[in-house]
Amino acid sequence: MSDVTSTPSGGAGPDAEWLDLECRRLLEFGRRVIHPLGGAAWLGEDGSPDLGRPVHTWITSRTVHVYALGALLGVEGCTPIATAALAGLRTTLHDDTHGGWFGAVDADGAPVGTGKSCYDHAFVMLAGSTALTARLPGAEELIGEATQVFQQRFWDQGRGRVLDEWDRAWTAPAPYRGLNAAMHSVEAMLAVGDATGEAVWHDRAGRISEFVVGLATAYDGRLPEHFGPDWTPHLELNRDRPDDPFKPFGATVGHGLEWSRLLLHVEATLGTDAPAGLLEASRLLFDRAVADGWQVDGAPGFVYTTDWDGTPVVRARMHWVAAEGIAAAAALHRRTGEGAFAERYAEWWSYVVEHVRDAARGSWHHELDTTNHPQASVWPGKPDLYHAVQATLLPRLPLAPGLARAVASSAWA
Structure with missing residues (x-):
């Protein structure tokens, strides 16, 4: 790890200069991301757009978010990319008939699938929030519609949770409820509250977190x-297809880490109005993810999922899990000052540099096998930059406000 030095906090790991260079390296990788139809393309191993795949709303929204952050950082060329991806959300991926956003469109621009998901719409809100902070053209209109649709269709005020999916014409919600959509809704709600000053979004994030x-x-x-x-858990769902990229069976190790961090952001944002037990739950989720997921089969890396007794189910290593582990360790170290979290932070960056980071072709390998060699059983190519870029930024910023507002205000650690 010759290119990684000590952190200002004292633990071994990348310093601020290295993190900044890695962020810029990642942004360079994705410069060809804009799809000819509009929106963002799925990226291949070398960063070339895979035009045979649909244009996805979640990838396009993440592209707006990431490159708007790049614009806020002053990285040359990021503003046009973010602006073009945002235009795709307002045109190619937008449902002009019924409102809201398709999940994806095919090579002819026709909608793929029949539903509209909370997951996608949460990312549109995140994109709009970061774009508004970066003052991109069209951002105000985007976040205005995104928050209106989300509040009307996905927010369940009575329960303080979210609906997961509707049909295309918004005639009825699907019966399924999912924690993945809820998690990214919390992320988006924190960002919306930061960008608009509407504290109700922060309050909603607090209710889900409780x-x-x-x-x-x-x-x-x-x-x-x-x-x-009715939010009764379905613990056996998808046991027959455990490596589903969005609805895998069992406990998802990376989501435990991601929630661990998000709960601390909610606590920092709401202050004395935060629900009780956020720090304790953050510790519990972090410790469980480490005990069940990290290096449990003899090789470094996090397994993807486990059974309900902690037995690994899908042992592939996903890049996003390592990124979320890094971010969660940094957040807990910032919150508690405890050295154990700094040690994990350094350990996981070492793992990323050795196994996950693709120094030759750019970006990070999205999926590795149990011996830490690249594979593509769940995630072929290198679809987007969201998790990796955030892993280079979150450790340098306070727990609140969120990424865009903190970068815009130069609130660096």
Whole structure:
């Protein structure tokens, strides 16, 4: 790890200069991301756009978010990319008939699938929030519609949670409820509140987080992901296809880490109005993810999922899990000052540099096998930059405000 030096906080790991260079290297990789149809393309191993794949709303939204952050950082060329991706959200991927956003469109621009998902719409809100902070053209209109649609269609005020999916014409919600959509809704709600000054979005993030605190406690840190319409957990869902990229069976190690960090952002944002137990749940989720997922089969890396007793189910190593582990360790170290979290932070950056970071072709390998060699059983290519870029930024910023607002205000550690 000759190109990684000590952190200002004292633990071994990348310093601020290295993190900045890695962020810029990642942004360079994705410069060909804009699809001819509009929106963002799925990227291949070398950063070339895979035009045979659909244009996805979640990838396009993440591209707006990442390159708007690049614009806020002053990285040359990021503003045009973010602006072009944002235009795709307002045209190619937008449902002009019924409102909201398709999940994806095919090579002819026709919608793929029949549903509209909370997951996608949460990312549109995140994109709009970061774009608004970066003062991109069209950002105000985008976030205005995105928040209106989300509030009307996906926010369940009575329960303080989110609906997961509707049909295209918004006639009825699907019965499935999911924690993945809830997680990215919390992320988006924090960003919307930061960008617009509307504190109600922060309050909504707090209500979802309170539910997650209860789940973490009830299930010893292994969060159920799938639920029925009354939020009864469906613990056996997709046991027959455990490596599903969005609805895998069992406990998802990376989501435990991601929630661990998000709960601390909610705590820092809401202050004395935050729900009780956020720090304790954050620790529990982090410790469980490490115990169940890190290096449990003899090789470094996090397994993807486990059964409800902690037995690994899908042992592939996903790049995003390592990125979220880094970010969670940094957040807990910032919150507590405890050296154990700094040690994990350094250990996982060492792993990323040795195994995950692709120094030859750019970006990070999105999926590795159990011996840490690249594979593509779940994630072919290198679809987007969101998790890796955030891993280079979050450790340098406070827990609140969120990424865009903190970068814009130069609130560096």
